[in-house]
Amino acid sequence: MLREKRVLIAAGGTGGHILPAVVFGRWLEARHEASVSYLAGGRPLEREIYASFGIEPQRLPIEGSPLGVRSPVRMLLRSLALLKSLETAARCVFREKPDVCVLFGGYVSLPPLLVCRIGRIPVVIHEQNAVAGRVTRLASRWGAAVASGWRACDGVPSFLPVGIPVRRPERLSPSRARERMALELPEGGRVVGVAGGSLGSRDLVERALAAAAFFERKGDDVVFLFLGDPPGPDLPPNVRFVGRQWDMNPFYSLCDVLICRAGGSTLAEALSWGIPAVVVPWERAAEGHQERNARCFEEAGGGIAWRESGGEPLESPLERLLERGRGAADGAPDACFALRALLPL
Known part of the structure; x- marks a missing residue:
């Protein structure tokens, strides 16, 4: 044998x-x-x-x-x-x-x-x-x-x-995804998911919270769904924190757009799920690898790379991707x- x-x-x-x-x-x-x-x-x-x-x-x-x-x-x-x-x-x-x-x-x-x-x-x-x-x-x-x-x-x-x-993506209905995450969300709105990686990212969270406040002032029906724990009690009303998640199917099922760092695995999952992403490379990453990942992700048609040191507000690429919408999940x-x-x- x-x-x-x-x-x-x-x-x-x-x-x-x-x-x-x-x-x-x-x-x-x-x-x-x-x-x-x-x-x-x-x-x-x-x-x-x-x-x-x-x-x-x-x-x-x-x-x-x-x-x-x-x-x-x-x-x-x-x-x-x-x-x-x-x-x-x-x-x-x-x-x-x-x-x-x-x-x-x-x-x-x-x-x-x-x-x-x-x-x-x-x-x-x-x-x-x-x-x-x-x-x-x-x-x-x-x-x-x-x-x-x-x-x-x-x-x-x-x-x-x-x-x-x-x-492999397991696409859930919005109601089932909310139930799995014990989450209350308004019906029919769009969802921006914010993923800072398994180690988290305070800078990314702060910038995404500022973007959420912008959409709230505009009166747009957009909810920002953050992985991780909230940084404090005073949050915009269109913000939800859902803690750390290892089963990502409910989270990805709800997201119309992602804001994320440029870790290779996160970007690969966004491509697999067909979720367009505003990618924010961590500028202190070793040898600039997140910047290079972000460029590869853009070339693959996955979304937009946004630099923290640039002059464009984060809301601009978010609005463009929300208009574009998500594609089909392929499982890769x-x-x-x-x-x-x-x-x-």
């Missing part, structure tokens, strides 16, 4: 890394009967995201890259955690005996990359951003196959554009098929 194929997936940090990893892992289990195990980092947010899918990953005792902090003490602590994570990753690889390791970027991918290189285990790395991160560039130099979520992957000489695995299943083609299984 042939042994089932074993795949080790490393993903952590934020939902932008974890969600496409889990979607791909579940697809491999369902379509190819593969045995899939997961490696994650030590942040509580990572545990929460995985738990929402009923997954308990092997956790590495690391919460960030040593290069991502300025404090010498924190740099030392993270360096020590990285060394301990190498030991943990080695034990995991020895136990699981994977046929291939699939990395989804970020600091969590470095320990299994090093262990797999020493153990000569094939590695494939998926980059959700249009600019390759440090681990992706290192993996590329070491001969790993690089899959990109976009038709660009700046910083690596060779890559295959596969798209980003996303959850090809990303899993294309990524699977790179695996030596």
